[in-house]
Amino acid sequence: MINPLAQELNSSLHGTVPGEMLSDLGLRLFFPKGIIAQGAEAKKLGKLANATIGMAVSNESPLILPTIQKEFLNLTSTEAVAYAQTVGNPEFRALWKEQLIAKNPSLSDKYFSLPAVVPGLTSGISYLCDLFLQEGDVLLAANPSWDNYALIVETRRNASLQQFTLFTESGFNLDAFEKAVKEQAKTGKVRIILNFPQNPSGYTPTESEQVAICKILCDVADKGANVMVWCDDAYFGLNYEDNIAKESLFSFLCDAHEKIFAVKIDGPTKEDFAWGFRIGFLTFGGKDLTEHHYEALNKKLMGTIRSSASCSSSPAQSIMLRAMKNPEIEAEKIKFRKILESRYKKVRAFVDAKKDHAILTALPFNSGYFMCFKCNGITSEDLRLKLLNDYEIGTIAIDDVHLRVAFSSIDDDIITQVYSAIYKAAEELA
Ligand SMILES: Cc1ncc(COP(=O)(O)O)c(C=O)c1O
Structure with missing residues (x-):
């Protein structure tokens, strides 16, 4: 089955030499409008928070373990x-x-x-x-x-x-x-x-x-x-x-x-x-x-x-x-994990307080970089776009119903603001 996005690309290339010479894999390939594409939009518009990124980010820069950073010039x-x-x-x-x-x-x-x-x-x-x-x-x-x-x-x-x-x-x-x-x-x-x-x-x-x-x-x-x-x-x-x-x-x-x-x-x-x-x-x-x-x-x-x-x-x-x-790496990793854990705890408390919300239900979460909302009565894409355009918050619509929020890339001090906006935007849409 050829994805409609691949079809579009094949049409663009129709009549050209590369278009006529695509392999079966070449015909099937496309770049999904998924995480990477939505992440690119969030980079532009997610001025308050870019919660699309599967990285651990602090003050707009990725975290780096000092033991790793200092080796760059030693090789x-x-x-x-x-x-x-x-x-x-x-x-x-x-x-x-x-x-x-x-x-x-x-x-x-x-x-x-x-x-x-x-x-x-x-x-x-x-x-x-x-x-x-x-x-x-x-x-x-x-x-x-x-x-x-x-x-x-x-x-x-x-x-x-x-x-x-x-x-x-x-x-x-x-x-x-x-x-x-x-x-x-x-x-x-x-x-x-x-x-x-x-x-x-x-x-x-x-x-x-x-x-x-x-x-x-x-x-x-x-x-x-x-x-x-x-x-x-x-x-x-x-x-x-x-x-x-x-x-x-x-x-x-x-x-x-x-x-x-x-x-x-x-x-x-x-x-x-x-x-x-x-x-x-x-x-x-x-x-x-x-x-x-x-x-x-x-x-x-x-x-x-x-x-x-x-x-x-x-x-x-x-x-x-x-x-x-380097024996110091373990303590450094624990420190970074604690940063993520503290963000998790804030998100956990906020979401638990809204347990019976009519529109947004958090899927079970207890680990990692992300949490995910199931949207009831609105689409996750509509919510993503509203958050991006009205609240300058980047998130990911995984499919029609699931919105992924990477708390790994939201600083502690704006977590409450970001999550308040997510619930508010969902209510406005509904
Ligand atoms: C579940 C899962 N597996 C694998 C990967 C890919 O990791 P890598 O960046 O090392 O290719 C990711 C990255 O986002 C992931 O979320």
């Missing part, structure tokens, strides 16, 4: 400009693995691959799609989800992204999840991407929901389906409530069952506040998988990297490696 020529190895600097990979175990203690006695460096989490997901998804295949994802999943899965790979309803009124919708997984299991193969803390909702399952998710996956594996779970942990570690899962799902799925194959997608992008570094990691885990299997998977991955970006950024890997070896 040797090799660290700065030499080609990196296809799956990354071995020392960086080993240190990331060591820290994965420190952050996820359940991994300490488990056997999983050495993380491979990819040029950002987006490309990691795209490479997984190259390796494991083709026309006719289905990837399950939550609804709502990060909009780029659809562009990668449907447009790039010509496969199908099927979304299950993520929430009940109060938390993770285990019934919808189980139904979607069981339906796919009938085909013999379940592929699923799960992202926690989640974009756009800002939700992480509770400990008991996480156990239940693993059990549902093990049950279909028990009945014979091959189950592949991609854990998109982009926002790992940004948890603001005590009862939510502290470890990645990957910790439990990587040795849960012979028929379950888990992949962890993570990196310094959000965890270490290094968005533009364009480095991330893919880590593989499966109960029966041996070094021999991980080596083969690694070589497959190397093929997709070599044939696209070729390798990841050397200076970014070198700076991150130096920063990670």
